[in-house]
Amino acid sequence: MAEKDKKDIKDFTKILKETASKAPQKVSKAAKTVADSAGEQHEHISKWTKEQKRTFIWFALVMFLVMVIVAVLVFFLALRGEERTMVPDVRHMDLADALVKLQQRELYPRLTLRFTDNPLDRNLVLEQSPPPGSIAKAGRRINLVVSRGAVLDRVEDYSGRNIDDLKLYLQGISATTKTLISIREPPLYIFDNSAPGTILDQEPKPGTEISGPTVLDLVVSKGPESRNITMPSLIGLSMREMASKASTIPLVFSYKMRSAHEKETPGTVVEQSVQPDTNLKQFDSVQITIATPEARKGYVSGVFEYSLPEYPYVVPVGLDVISPDGTRNSIYSVKHPGGAFSAPFSVQNGSVLVLMVSGAEVTRKEVK
Numbered sequence: 001m002a003e004k005d006k007k008d009i010k011d012f013t014k015i016l017k018e019t020a021s022k023a024p025q026k027v028s029k030a031a032k033t034v035a036d037s038a039g040e041q042h043e044h045i046s047k048w049t050k051e052q053k054r055t056f057i058w059f060a061l062v063m064f065l066v067m068v069i070v071a072v073l074v075f076f077l078a079l080r081g082e083e084r085t086m087v088p089d090v091r092h093m094d095l096a097d098a099l100v101k102l103q104q105r106e107l108y109p110r111l112t113l114r115f116t117d118n119p120l121d122r123n124l125v126l127e128q129s130p131p132p133g134s135i136a137k138a139g140r141r142i143n144l145v146v147s148r149g150a151v152l153d154r155v156e157d158y159s160g161r162n163i164d165d166l167k168l169y170l171q172g173i174s175a176t177t178k179t180l181i182s183i184r185e186p187p188l189y190i191f192d193n194s195a196p197g198t199i200l201d202q203e204p205k206p207g208t209e210i211s212g213p214t215v216l217d218l219v220v221s222k223g224p225e226s227r228n229i230t231m232p233s234l235i236g237l238s239m240r241e242m243a244s245k246a247s248t249i250p251l252v253f254s255y256k257m258r259s260a261h262e263k264e265t266p267g268t269v270v271e272q273s274v275q276p277d278t279n280l281k282q283f284d285s286v287q288i289t290i291a292t293p294e295a296r297k298g299y300v301s302g303v304f305e306y307s308l309p310e311y312p313y314v315v316p317v318g319l320d321v322i323s324p325d326g327t328r329n330s331i332y333s334v335k336h337p338g339g340a341f342s343a344p345f346s347v348q349n350g351s352v353l354v355l356m357v358s359g360a361e362v363t364r365k366e367v368k
Helices: 003-081 095-104 163-174 239-246
Strands: 085-088 108-114 123-129 135-137 141-147 182-185 188-190 197-201 215-220 226-232 252-258 269-272 279-282 285-291 298-307 315-322 329-338 339-348 352-357 362-364
Touching: 085 123, 095 108, 095 141, 163 252, 239 329, 239 339, 252 298, 252 339, 285 352, 298 352, 315 362, 329 339, 339 352
Parallel strands: 108 141, 182 215, 188 215, 252 285
Antiparallel strands: 085 135, 123 141, 197 215, 226 279, 269 285, 298 339, 315 329, 315 352, 352 362
């Protein structure tokens, strides 16, 4: 090895030794620098946490108080919503007393009114829902059915009314409640100048209180007393003219049809059982013969017959025709005491004949 190389190695070794001797000092200095930096950071962090901690504590206290208040409110609201009470029995009590009893339990009524058979039931509680003994929330509505009393609590004044109209009126009332007023049958019928069927007097008198089933004793008009009727001549009248005449003469006409004889006009009156100018009493019977109308295509002629009950006074009786197109017309209208009724007709084939008594349909018949 050359001398120069040996010298270089010696110098390098020396440098290494010097460097090694200085290394601890540098490491120690670096460690100190790191420690100083960490201390500053720790102090900074400690100082920031203390400031935030004070704010956090106040915030937590406020939130806690808010939560407590909300919880208390929710508790009391829930507690009130869960208040329960027992439903009292208010059936058969007067409405005013029932309302007081419900109010004491903080319950409120929902009313339904209904007529009853007994007039003394007025304002009485008939039913309730929920039933007595049930547990309900305070403030709940209790359904009460309360009596309005009877439809009629006093006898009305029926004078001047038609007895048939009164019967229909009482039937309508009895359809919804027990019959409280009925008519004793038969009523007392007397002759009077008022229209037949008019109520003249009654017992009990108007204004009498009804405390139970009541029977009416009625005095009813039969119409004016019978007077003599002079029989007119009806020969030659058409069917339409005969129907018009019958409506003005207080007699009971019965009809029959036969073929027209020589010199007789079809569709007209050809015979009458009572001769003209004969004296008759009101609603005596007279038979009329009509010659059968001439045949027309699509038309049917004949006599409608029906047996009516005997009436205590004359009633309006009519015969209507309903044509195939639905048109309805009256073809015969008279006052009739009941018994055998007949009326001539000439109508379109397929028409319907309708018998009416006092405005009510009695029967109908299709004509073919």
